[in-house]
Amino acid sequence: MASVEFADVRKSFGTHPVIKGVDIEIADGEFVILVGPSGCGKSTLLRMLAGLENISAGEIRIGGQVVNGLAPKERDIAMVFQNYALYPHMTVADNMAFSLTLKGAPKSEIDKRVKPAAEILGLTHLLDRFPRQLSGGQRQRVAMGRAIVRDPQVFLFDEPLSNLDAKLRVAMRAEIKELHQRLKTTTVYVTHDQIEAMTMADKIVVMHDGLVEQIGAPLELYDQPANLFVASFIGSPAMNMIKGKLDPNDTQKFITDNGVVLPVAKAPESAKGRALIYGLRPEHMTIANGGIPAEVVVIEPTGSETQMIMRVGGDLITGVFHQRINARPDEIVGLSIHAEATYLFDAETGKRLV
Amino acid sequence: MTMTSTAKQPSAFGNIARSNTAVGLFFMLPAAVFLLCFLTYPLGLGVWLGFTDATIGRDGIFIGLENYQALARDSVFWMAVYNTVFYTLIASILKFGFGLWLALILNEHLPFKSFFRAIILLPWVVPTVLSALAFWWIYDAQFSIISWSLMQLGWIDGPINFLGDPNNARASVIAANVWRGIPFVAISLLAGLQTIPQSLHEAASLDGATGWQRFRFITLPMLTPIIAVVMTFSVLFTFTDFQLIYVLTKGGPVNATHLMATLSFQRGIPGGQLGEGAAIAVAMIPFLLASILFSFFGLQRRKWQQGGQD
Numbered sequence: 001m002a003s004v005e006f007a008d009v010r011k012s013f014g015t016h017p018v019i020k021g022v023d024i025e026i027a028d029g030e031f032v033i034l035v036g037p038s039g040c041g042k043s044t045l046l047r048m049l050a051g052l053e054n055i056s057a058g059e060i061r062i063g064g065q066v067v068n069g070l071a072p073k074e075r076d077i078a079m080v081f082q083n084y085a086l087y088p089h090m091t092v093a094d095n096m097a098f099s100l101t102l103k104g105a106p107k108s109e110i111d112k113r114v115k116p117a118a119e120i121l122g123l124t125h126l127l128d129r130f131p132r133q134l135s136g137g138q139r140q141r142v143a144m145g146r147a148i149v150r151d152p153q154v155f156l157f158d159e160p161l162s163n164l165d166a167k168l169r170v171a172m173r174a175e176i177k178e179l180h181q182r183l184k185t186t187t188v189y190v191t192h193d194q195i196e197a198m199t200m201a202d203k204i205v206v207m208h209d210g211l212v213e214q215i216g217a218p219l220e221l222y223d224q225p226a227n228l229f230v231a232s233f234i235g236s237p238a239m240n241m242i243k244g245k246l247d248p249n250d251t252q253k254f255i256t257d258n259g260v261v262l263p264v265a266k267a268p269e270s271a272k273g274r275a276l277i278y279g280l281r282p283e284h285m286t287i288a289n290g291g292i293p294a295e296v297v298v299i300e301p302t303g304s305e306t307q308m309i310m311r312v313g314g315d316l317i318t319g320v321f322h323q324r325i326n327a328r329p330d331e332i333v334g335l336s337i338h339a340e341a342t343y344l345f346d347a348e349t350g351k352r353l354v
Numbered sequence: 355m356t357m358t359s360t361a362k363q364p365s366a367f368g369n370i371a372r373s374n375t376a377v378g379l380f381f382m383l384p385a386a387v388f389l390l391c392f393l394t395y396p397l398g399l400g401v402w403l404g405f406t407d408a409t410i411g412r413d414g415i416f417i418g419l420e421n422y423q424a425l426a427r428d429s430v431f432w433m434a435v436y437n438t439v440f441y442t443l444i445a446s447i448l449k450f451g452f453g454l455w456l457a458l459i460l461n462e463h464l465p466f467k468s469f470f471r472a473i474i475l476l477p478w479v480v481p482t483v484l485s486a487l488a489f490w491w492i493y494d495a496q497f498s499i500i501s502w503s504l505m506q507l508g509w510i511d512g513p514i515n516f517l518g519d520p521n522n523a524r525a526s527v528i529a530a531n532v533w534r535g536i537p538f539v540a541i542s543l544l545a546g547l548q549t550i551p552q553s554l555h556e557a558a559s560l561d562g563a564t565g566w567q568r569f570r571f572i573t574l575p576m577l578t579p580i581i582a583v584v585m586t587f588s589v590l591f592t593f594t595d596f597q598l599i600y601v602l603t604k605g606g607p608v609n610a611t612h613l614m615a616t617l618s619f620q621r622g623i624p625g626g627q628l629g630e631g632a633a634i635a636v637a638m639i640p641f642l643l644a645s646i647l648f649s650f651f652g653l654q655r656r657k658w659q660q661g662g663q664d
Contacts, residue, residue, distance in 0.1 A: 052556050073562040085553035089575045099561040
């Protein structure tokens with residue numbers, strides 16, 4: 001186990017920069033998730049940590065040691081690939097034991113390491129099978145088993161769940177989290193799925209266009225997004241964003257471009273007169289008589305909650321309500337917004353003001 | 355119900371037309387006729403001629419195994435068998451070695467990769483006779499460029515007798531065959547190499563494999579099925595080689611480079627002994643069958659390649 005540090009790490013493919021100076025500190029035993037839309041450089045960063053891509057500038061340290069010049073096999077890390085990368089011509093047992101076989105470990109030692117790993121992952125009865133004969137979830141487990149047997153300093157996961165169906169993904173999510181709690185090995189995990197990031201990570205690194213947008217605990221990112229990008233990326237359904245300005249006479253009122261007045265808890269004087277974006281999470285509103293009039297566009301009951309898309313002024317707003325609502329499309333409902341849970345962003349820089 | 359009662363009783367032709375099997379057979383007819391005319395008939399005729407004393411201009415009569423009995427006592431025939439096996443074995447091993455090496459190089463990220471891949475194919479694209487003529491000059495007793503270069507370097511005193519000495523001649527024709535055969539092996543293996551996912555190599559290098567270990571434990575096992583197919587074809591092509599030998603040496607000197615194919619032709623056509631020539635050609639069949647069966651049973655799809663149960 002070891003800590004991992006990225007210090008001003010950069011990477012270009014030819015003249016095209018893909019990582020534009022990234023600083024991340026990962027403590028020993030931490031479960032860190034790199035999340036961002038496709039093309040943001042998160043996988044490249046992971047592959048640089050693994051040694052599969054070289055580093056154009058900056059330093060990567062594992063356990064305090066600079067690994068820039070080290071070959072992948074010298075970094076003592078194990079990686080789970082998106083397509084699992086199981087050796088198709090080897091049985092599950094041989095796949096898991098491959099790293100030990102390469103080192104020339106004796107049969108007894110291989111057994112001693114492979115058996116417990118197989119047991120943890122429920123693979124014992126599959127040890128003689130070939131990867132082709134396994135289901136997606138089982139292959140995923142074998143790939144993890146191969147990593148566990150190594151007992152490496154750091155586990156790397158590159159979108160390991162994206163080839164699984166939705167139900168299995170939820171199950172494997174819990175399994176990976178439990179595995180980390182049991183092994184306590186430093187883990188760096190890449191995904192584009194913010195739900196995976198929110199549910200599994202100790203710490204999330206949100207990346208966008210080769211840069212880190214924000215680093216923090218899941219709820220920290222959810223409650224205090226640094227900017228518009230993080231605010232819109234974290235949370236599902238996504239945060240509502242409405243363009244407008246503060247009321248020049250009252251910093252507790254936000255006036256949308258369509259002329260609707262929305263409540264604000266306390267905005268700084270400096271926000272006055274600037275073009276702003278009003279952020280409102282779908283769950284921070286309730287239906288109440290006498291609220292802001294909203295026209296129902298679509299209503300989606302899921303049983304435990306009701307999602308509703310409404311038109312307020314000219315803006316579409318999504319709401320999630322923990323009550324059953326008997327509204328019909330085109331009906332006007334009253335919307336009560338929790339002013340203390342709203343955000344204000346600078347429309348130009350995207351930075352959060354409140 | 356009403357449908358069947360009102361429908362007309364189908365005619366016999368209608369019945370046949372409606373049967374899937376009959377229609378299937380009907381569509382296979384052109385291919386079957388083609389195969390019968392151009393494959394089965396010549397092969398059957400060759401086998402039949404082997405049992406006759408036919409000569410050019412005379413049909414011949416059935417003489418049983420007499421041709422084969424004569425061949426069994428014929429030292430030139432056994433020389434040709436030995437030459438063919440030797441030629442095939444050495445040339446195939448060399449083609450495999452060089453072909454694999456070339457494929458591995460071309461699979462790396464090289465500048466002008468597609469250009470190199472294209473020119474690699476040239477020896478295979480050039481008509482055999484043309485390249486054989488080129489080699490004929492290269493191996494010429496007086497004007498050989500190899501002899502000339504080595505003499506200029508001062509390494510040898512006189513020209514090398516490439517095609518005049520039995521062992522030199524064998525080595526020379528093998529070299530020419532290898533030169534021609536490498537592209538097929540290299541390009542086919544390259545195609546095979548490209549089906550191996552990059553992530554397997556990455557996983558292996560993270561698992562601590564050196565370059566050699568990645569080749570030994572990942573590349574080679576995953577390439578086996580393609581190697582089997584490619585080398586079967588390569589062995590078949592080499593075993594039945596004719597043009598190269600016929601242009602370069604015509605089987606000489608003193609039959610040292612006679613292959614079964616060239617001997618068969620020489621006895622059958624210029625020599626006029628159709629029956630004997632056919633018998634020599636038929637004698638190649640067991641060897642060819644053996645190599646096909648070897649690749650079929652020995653190198654057939656491995657267990658890991660077979661589909662899963664789910």
